[in-house]
Amino acid sequence: MEAANSRVLPDFLRGFAERAVKMLDAEWAGVGEILGSRVEIYARPAEFPANEKEREWLVQGLRQRRPGLEVLPLKRTGQHIAFYPIYASDGELMGTLCLARKASSFSRAEEKLLAALASHAALSMEKVRRFSQLERSKKQWVEDIDAISDYIAVHDQAWKIVRTNRSLATELGIPPAALVGEPISSLRHIAETGSALPCPFCRDTREAREEYIATSVGRTFLVSTSRTRGATEEESRTIHVLKDITDRREAERRYRELFDSIQEGLFFATPEGQFLDVNDALVRMLGYESSEELLRADVSAHLYPTPAAKARLVRAIAERGALRNYEETLRKKDGGLLHTMQNISAVRDALGQVVQIRGLMLDVTEQKMFQSQLQRERDFNQKILNTTQSMILVLDTAGLISYANRRCYEAGYRKDELIGHRLVEWVESSHRKDFDAALQTTAHGQQVDNLELRARRADGSLGHFSISLSPMRDEANQVNNVVVVMTDITDAALLQAKLAHAEKMATIGRLVSGVAHEVNNPLAAILGFTDLLLENPDMPIAAREDLQIILQETQRTKEIVQDLLSFARQRPTQKEPVNVNAVLRQTIKLRSYDFSSHGVEVSEDFEANLSPTLGDAQQLQQVFLNILNNAYDAIQESGNHGRIRIRTRRAEDDIEVAFMDNGTGVVDPERIFDPFFTTKQAGKGTGLGLSICYGIVRAHSGEILCWNNEGECGSTFVVRLPAATESSLAAAAKEAGR
Amino acid sequence: MTATATPRAAAAILVIEDEPSVSAFVRAALERRGYKVVQASSGAAGLQKLEAGSFAGVISDIRMPGSINGADVHDWIRKNRPQMASRIILISGDTANSETQQLLASSPTPCLEKPFRVQKLISMVEKTFGKP
Numbered sequence: 001m002e003a004a005n006s007r008v009l010p011d012f013l014r015g016f017a018e019r020a021v022k023m024l025d026a027e028w029a030g031v032g033e034i035l036g037s038r039v040e041i042y043a044r045p046a047e048f049p050a051n052e053k054e055r056e057w058l059v060q061g062l063r064q065r066r067p068g069l070e071v072l073p074l075k076r077t078g079q080h081i082a083f084y085p086i087y088a089s090d091g092e093l094m095g096t097l098c099l100a101r102k103a104s105s106f107s108r109a110e111e112k113l114l115a116a117l118a119s120h121a122a123l124s125m126e127k128v129r130r131f132s133q134l135e136r137s138k139k140q141w142v143e144d145i146d147a148i149s150d151y152i153a154v155h156d157q158a159w160k161i162v163r164t165n166r167s168l169a170t171e172l173g174i175p176p177a178a179l180v181g182e183p184i185s186s187l188r189h190i191a192e193t194g195s196a197l198p199c200p201f202c203r204d205t206r207e208a209r210e211e212y213i214a215t216s217v218g219r220t221f222l223v224s225t226s227r228t229r230g231a232t233e234e235e236s237r238t239i240h241v242l243k244d245i246t247d248r249r250e251a252e253r254r255y256r257e258l259f260d261s262i263q264e265g266l267f268f269a270t271p272e273g274q275f276l277d278v279n280d281a282l283v284r285m286l287g288y289e290s291s292e293e294l295l296r297a298d299v300s301a302h303l304y305p306t307p308a309a310k311a312r313l314v315r316a317i318a319e320r321g322a323l324r325n326y327e328e329t330l331r332k333k334d335g336g337l338l339h340t341m342q343n344i345s346a347v348r349d350a351l352g353q354v355v356q357i358r359g360l361m362l363d364v365t366e367q368k369m370f371q372s373q374l375q376r377e378r379d380f381n382q383k384i385l386n387t388t389q390s391m392i393l394v395l396d397t398a399g400l401i402s403y404a405n406r407r408c409y410e411a412g413y414r415k416d417e418l419i420g421h422r423l424v425e426w427v428e429s430s431h432r433k434d435f436d437a438a439l440q441t442t443a444h445g446q447q448v449d450n451l452e453l454r455a456r457r458a459d460g461s462l463g464h465f466s467i468s469l470s471p472m473r474d475e476a477n478q479v480n481n482v483v484v485v486m487t488d489i490t491d492a493a494l495l496q497a498k499l500a501h502a503e504k505m506a507t508i509g510r511l512v513s514g515v516a517h518e519v520n521n522p523l524a525a526i527l528g529f530t531d532l533l534l535e536n537p538d539m540p541i542a543a544r545e546d547l548q549i550i551l552q553e554t555q556r557t558k559e560i561v562q563d564l565l566s567f568a569r570q571r572p573t574q575k576e577p578v579n580v581n582a583v584l585r586q587t588i589k590l591r592s593y594d595f596s597s598h599g600v601e602v603s604e605d606f607e608a609n610l611s612p613t614l615g616d617a618q619q620l621q622q623v624f625l626n627i628l629n630n631a632y633d634a635i636q637e638s639g640n641h642g643r644i645r646i647r648t649r650r651a652e653d654d655i656e657v658a659f660m661d662n663g664t665g666v667v668d669p670e671r672i673f674d675p676f677f678t679t680k681q682a683g684k685g686t687g688l689g690l691s692i693c694y695g696i697v698r699a700h701s702g703e704i705l706c707w708n709n710e711g712e713c714g715s716t717f718v719v720r721l722p723a724a725t726e727s728s729l730a731a732a733a734k735e736a737g738r
Numbered sequence: 739m740t741a742t743a744t745p746r747a748a749a750a751i752l753v754i755e756d757e758p759s760v761s762a763f764v765r766a767a768l769e770r771r772g773y774k775v776v777q778a779s780s781g782a783a784g785l786q787k788l789e790a791g792s793f794a795g796v797i798s799d800i801r802m803p804g805s806i807n808g809a810d811v812h813d814w815i816r817k818n819r820p821q822m823a824s825r826i827i828l829i830s831g832d833t834a835n836s837e838t839q840q841l842l843a844s845s846p847t848p849c850l851e852k853p854f855r856v857q858k859l860i861s862m863v864e865k866t867f868g869k870p
Contacts, residue, residue: 513832517801520831521757524852528763531856532770558853565833 009033009128013042016121020099021045024110027079029099031086031121032062039063039095050076062096069111071104080104084114086122094125146176151221151242155184157233159198168242191216191242193223201225201240214242220249265361271318271346271354273300273310285340285363287332303330305337313344317357321346327364339368391486394472397443397479399424399436411488412458423484428454428462435467442469442482457488464493498703501670505694508675509568516561516568523561527554563688566619567675567695574616575732577724580655581606581648583617587624588646591632600635600642607649611723614732615700620721623693623704627659627717630690634663638713654702654720662714669706669715697721749794750774751867754784754811755829756802760852764797767856768863772870781806785814795825795867800838800849809841827866829854 013031020029021044030043039059049055054076061072061083070083077100084097097118106114145152146166154163161179169176171190179186184199191214192200201223203210210225221242228237259266265282269275278291286303288294304310309328316323322345330338344359385392386406394403404418427435431453438448448469457463466489472481530551533539539547588595588602595602613620628644635642645660671677673694697704702721709716722728751773755761758779765775776793778784781802788796788811796815800808808828816823824846830838831852842849848862 513835517832517835520852521760524829524831524854525757525759525763527853528760528767528856528859532763532766535770535856554853 009125010040010042012124013121014044016097016117017042017044017099020097020114020117023113024099024101024106025103026099026101029097031095031097032059033095033125034063034093058098062098063093064096065093069106069114071106073104074100078102082106082114084118086118086125088122088126088129094122094129097121148241150244151190152239153184153187153201153242154237154239155199156238157236159184161186162237189216191219191221191223199238199240201242202238205238213245219244219246221245265340265363267359267361269357269359271314271357273314273357275299276356282361285332285338285361286330287334287336302333305329305331317344317346318354321348321354337365338363339365389487391488393418393423393484393486395423395439395482395484397482398422399439399482402481414458426455428456431455438467438469439482442471443479445471445473445479447471452489452493455486463488464490501673502698505673505698508691509695512564512675513568516565519557519561523554523557526550527558530554560688563692564675567688567691574618575614575735576617577612577729577732578615578617578620579610579612580620580657580721581610583621584624584646584648584657587621587628590625591628594632595642595644598632598636598642600632600644603643603645605645605647610648610650610655612729613655613700613702613721614724614728615721616696619696620700623696623719624657626689626693627719630717631659631661631663631715634665634715635661636663638662638664640713650723651720653723655723657719657721659717660709660714661716662709662712665708665713666706666715669708672706673704693719749792750776751863752776752778752784752787752793752796752798754778754781754796754798754802754808756780756799756804760799760829764859767859771860773863773867774870780804781808781811784811788815788819793822793825795827795863796822797827797829797863800828800830800841801832801835809837812841812845812847825867827862 013033016031017029020026028043028045030041033040033042039062041058041062049058054074058081061081064083066083066085068084072081072083073079074081079100079102081098081100085093086095086097088094097114145163148165149167151168151171152163152165153161153168155161161182161184164176164179166176168187168190169179172179184201188200190200193203193212193214195203197203197205201214202225203212205227207225208227210223212223214221214223222245224241224243226239228239230236259279260281262279263281265285266279267275267282268277275295278294280291283289283291283294286294288299293299300310301307304313313323313326313328316326322343324343326342326344328340328342330340332338341362341364342359344357346354347356347358349355388405388407391408391411392405393401393408395401399422401418401421401423404413404415408418409415424432424435424439434451434453438451441448448467451467451469453465453467454462455465466487468485470483470485471479472483474480530547534544534547534551584604584606588604592602594600631644632642635644640662643662645658647658647660649656666672668677673690675688675691677691694704697719700721702719704720705718707716708714724732751768753761753764753768753775755764755777756779761777761779765777768775773794776787778787781798782804784796784798785806787793796811798808798811802808808830812826812828815826826847828842828847828849829852830842830849832838833842833849833851848866850859850862
């Protein structure tokens with residue numbers, strides 16, 4: 001009798017109980033099977049026990065472990081209940097055999113029979129249990145395999161499918177059992193390794209284990225193959241597990257593509273700085289042919305211009321773990337230098353040891369060069385701005401100063417009176433309109449060059465400035481600033497004015513000289529023939545008187561022409577040392593009577609030991625006399641209490657004589673030396689006096705100037721004559737001795 | 739006026755002057771005092787006359803049109819008729835001219851500044867050339 005499976009066990013155990021009743025003369029028998037906390041009773045006949053209390057007592061008795069037979073009385077029926085334990089081979093209590101009969105004692109033979117029955121039951125129960133355990137675990141295993149998402153296919157030696165798991169069947173849209181017996185080649189469309197074998201997943205059937213990549217359109221599988229050798233050829237199995245690694249492969253591919261195509265250099269290196277992997281950009285950057293060449297061990301010695309640089313990098317990584325924007329100069333394959341900026345991070349093991357360094361490297365050579373070029377340019381511009389003799393200012397379009405170069409401060413302007421102020425405030429009021437107009441023009445994008453206007457200097461004096469305004473544009477091509485270049489051309493303007501005046505005077509001189517010569521010819525004839533007529537004794541008295549008038553007027557004309565010629569004279573008639581102070585004293589003496597009788601005070605402020613000038617004392621006296629006369633007339637006209645101050649001094653290479661009066665001043669100082677320019681009443685002068693002075697002073701290589709006194713009445717005349725030098729004195733002496 | 743051929747008054751005074759009125763006045767003044775006068779209206783004409791004959795003296799304007807001016811005549815005489823060098827009187831209408839001034843400064847030759855009185859002309863002629 002075999003209990004082959006769990007389904008027949010209850011009948012089998014009941015059969016046992018029946019046999020015990022018969023063989024041991026019992027009224028009732030049963031087998032209690034312990035199933036965890038529950039006890040299942042298989043009994044013959046079925047009516048025992050009678051009530052719940054009795055059943056509980058029985059179950060208690062069945063669960064109890066005991067070494068062998070135990071007999072307990074049951075009062076209700078007067079029967080005796082015998083318990084015999086059923087132990088498994090490992091000692092576990094699987095159940096208890098029990099029977100009820102009148103007799104309380106069991107003979108030795110009966111006890112042996114009981115033991116044999118219990119042992120037989122134990123064998124059957126254990127066998128059934130093992131079998132159902134195996135059944136369960138087999139079922140569990142199938143479920144486990146089905147739960148795996150990887151595809152599993154098992155085939156035999158004949159290339160027939162023995163098993164597939166659910167996930168593969170689901171992929172194919174059929175139940176797993178449907179594939180059993182089909183040729184394994186029917187799975188070719190899933191993926192294949194490319195071998196010529198009937199199985200698309202097999203490569204080398206001699207190998208017990210294989211692992212390789214199989215691909216299909218759009219998918220990649222990692223195929224793990226195991227081969228089991230059965231007792232016979234037919235029982236040999238080949239198990240393929242297909243892991244879909246499409247995503248992983250894609251990620252890897254993308255990563256590699258990124259690694260190789262990125263423009264920045266990427267590297268993996270040992271903690272000592274030896275490259276382990278580099279991308280193409282880094283290879284190119286360092287000028288190598290290939291990554292293999294760059295990965296050679298001897299490269300890193302060449303890479304760092306000094307060993308110290310490498311040591312510093314390695315140390316910095318070990319200390320800080322990561323470096324951001326680390327600047328390092330490396331040596332390229334050809335020896336050229338590469339300026340790099342690197343971001344490096346360290347990979348550490350569980351103990352915190354650096355096991356690898358990873359980094360990104362940027363070629364900043366161009367930026368570096370650009371930067372230094374920019375710096376050089378900036379320095380250069382700064383130098384220009386600082387060393388130029390022009391004042392350079394930057395204004396916003398509203399005219400407020402935002403920048404002033406060093407020259408502005410050297411000229412005495414203070415920062416707080418420039419920056420943030422309107423430049424126009426420094427411009428003389430009558431010129432502000434011009435300046436504002438120029439600023440407007442520039443703000444509209446047009447350059448304004450050489451605008452000449454007067455502006456206040458730092459010391460408060462007015463200067464003559466040439467101003468150029470240039471628009472400065474922002475990125476959007478909008479004028480946002482105006483660059484102003486200001487040059488103080490006061491001296492240049494003065495010089496130019498003097499030159500223009502001298503030129504004018506020279507032109508007048510040539511004209512006058514020509515006119516004088518032309519006038520002298522007819523005048524000579526008029527004077528000559530008048531003389532001849534007057535010599536005639538037959539001339540009537542009345543005609544003689546008329547001829548005298550002609551004679552007088554001719555004489556007067558002659559004088560005017562002579563004056564004109566003195567104006568146009570180009571060199572003094574005499575060239576001898578002249579003591580200017582002495583000539584001045586003599587000249588003042590000539591007019592002293594007039595001056596004192598009209599209350600005009602003359603003060604002398606003469607520098608002692610004044611150097612002589614070379615020239616004609618008489619002509620110079622004429623100059624001084626003319627100026628004094630002019631001053632005297634101006635004082636008379638003004639009605640002031642007259643004062644004339646005469647000062648001499650040495651001014652560089654010149655002797656300077658200044659006459660300051662408090663008269664009416666001069667109407668037009670610019671034109672006062674022009675011939676016939678007179679403000680005096682008709683008949684009071686020819687208007688040639690100061691022109692003659694001009695001619696004489698010019699002939700002495702000097703200059704004569706006139707201006708109205710600032711802030712007070714009257715005018716000032718200044719005569720500058722070159723001071724005689726030893727060489728000029730010697731030259732003059734030689735000339736005179738010839 | 740008729741020039742009588744007297745041996746004493748053979749040599750005439752050469753007046754070189756481009757201005758006809760001035761030339762006429764000089765000639766009139768000199769002839770009234772018995773001098774013989776030959777006129778030339780330019781420097782070039784004056785030199786031709788000087789090369790052709792001999793004169794008691796030469797009166798020449800300095801500034802004249804044409805290629806030869808008074809200074810050139812003056813220089814020609816000093817070079818080619820050295821015996822005449824002290825018998826020259828220059829006339830100038832423009833003594834302020836630097837060339838004129840240079841010429842006068844470098845030579846003892848007397849100069850009459852236009853306009854001049856008859857008396858001054860006669861006294862200078864008598865002093866330089868002698869009486870007629």
